[in-house]
């Protein structure tokens with residue numbers, strides 16, 4: 001399977017123009033190490049040009065009706081779905097995930113464009129009963145202005161549309177710097193944005209390896225009203241601090257450390273199914289992947305046995321090979337980090353039930369792994385894994401499970417399996433997490449608010465709330481009546 005050349009953007013897209021001059025860098029396939037394409041490497045100066053273009057395009061875009069913007073966005077959505085397969089191939093080649101998952105992500109990413117095209121029509125204001133008869137009080141909602149954003153490599157398409165779609169629908173103009181590891185999915189979106197008729201300067205892509213330099217421009221430029229980031233907590237904290245200089249609005253989707261709790265009243269087969277989906281999707285490289293599997297003592301052995309049988313069915317391979325369910329990790333450094341944490345945890349008493357080694361295919365392929373006898377302070381449980389490793393922690397009581405689950409700085413996603421209705425409520429309310437899957441291992445969808453508590457972030461994406469991040473509230477006080 002080869003790349004559809006009509007979707008291949010080999011540089012940045014600024015003010016409706018492709019910028020392909022200057023030095024280049026290689027985009028490689030994590031499954032083979034082979035170069036897929038050479039892409040022009042944008043610098044911080046081009047980021048400034050993109051901000052100027054977005055500023056220039058703002059008045060006309062903002063002045064369109066929500067319905068006019070929606071019909072353009074609808075075209076963008078249709079083009080994404082028409083090219084679902086080709087966008088999926090690009091994603092698998094540059095990111096590694098199995099093609100079925102890549103195509104699933106393209107549809108998930110496109111769903112934000114469809115959703116927010118409609119949601120843009122429902123940005124309602126309010127009227128407020130005035131404290132005196134000679135006044136009328138109102139609230140209107142306006143786009144915040146120019147939005148700049150930075151996204152990671154694990155979801156190279158949907159993390160962009162989850163920000164761009166609400167921004168554009170609200171009347172903002174937008175600049176994205178995708179991860180330099182997966183720029184081709186971003187530039188393919190720009191190719192389709194052009195075809196959809198999104199005006200020059202409204203959607204800009206900056207492709208560059210100087211993340212720090214470009215990030216400084218995005219977070220410190222006075223013409224950027226809003227900065228939105230998805231990535232690690234460490235980088236997110238730095239970017240929040242940088243944004244303070246201009247008091248920008250910020251949204252942050254940062255790291256997680258998701259507990260996946262199986263109580264003794266759970267449907268075990270359903271729990272195994274949910275754990276497989278939550279843990280091993282994208283080879284474990286998502287911020288909502290189960291990071292720690294907590295299993296109640298009395299069902300521990302039965303759960304581990306069934307879970308191990310399910311893990312044995314996973315097929316590690318190149319994402320374009322038929323039947324692959326686990327692709328490579330993004331690079332060998334990621335593999336080394338994960339392996340080191342497994343070794344340290346084993347030295348502290350964890351037991352390898354299955355896997356625990358790089359996969360025989362070599363490169364950055366890792367064997368799906370289960371560790372038992374894990375405790376919450378071991379490196380494999382206390383940090384985000386971002387790989388196909390399931391650490392299992394045994395617990396005795398409901399209160400102990402909640403305490404272990406909450407014993408982390410993170411608060412993005414949590415999951416639990418239980419049938420007792422009282423327990424379902426107690427645990428749902430006790431978990432300090434922005435999203436909780438109850439008898440469900442997959443919870444992301446366009447209609448639901450995605451986001452975290454504690455060090456996992458600020459703000460929500462998707463759902464009717466997602467567009468609020470791109471809207472400014474203005475209070476009008478009309479006197480002299």
Ligand code: ADP
Pocket residue numbers: 150151152153154177178179180211212213214215216230231232233235236238
């Ligand atoms: P991940 O573990 O997902 O790679 P990172 O936070 O390192 O998480 O990366 C997320 C995104 O942030 C990527 O696009 C990366 O290039 C970018 N990035 C990394 N460091 C910085 C920085 N100092 N300033 C701005 N962007 C950065």
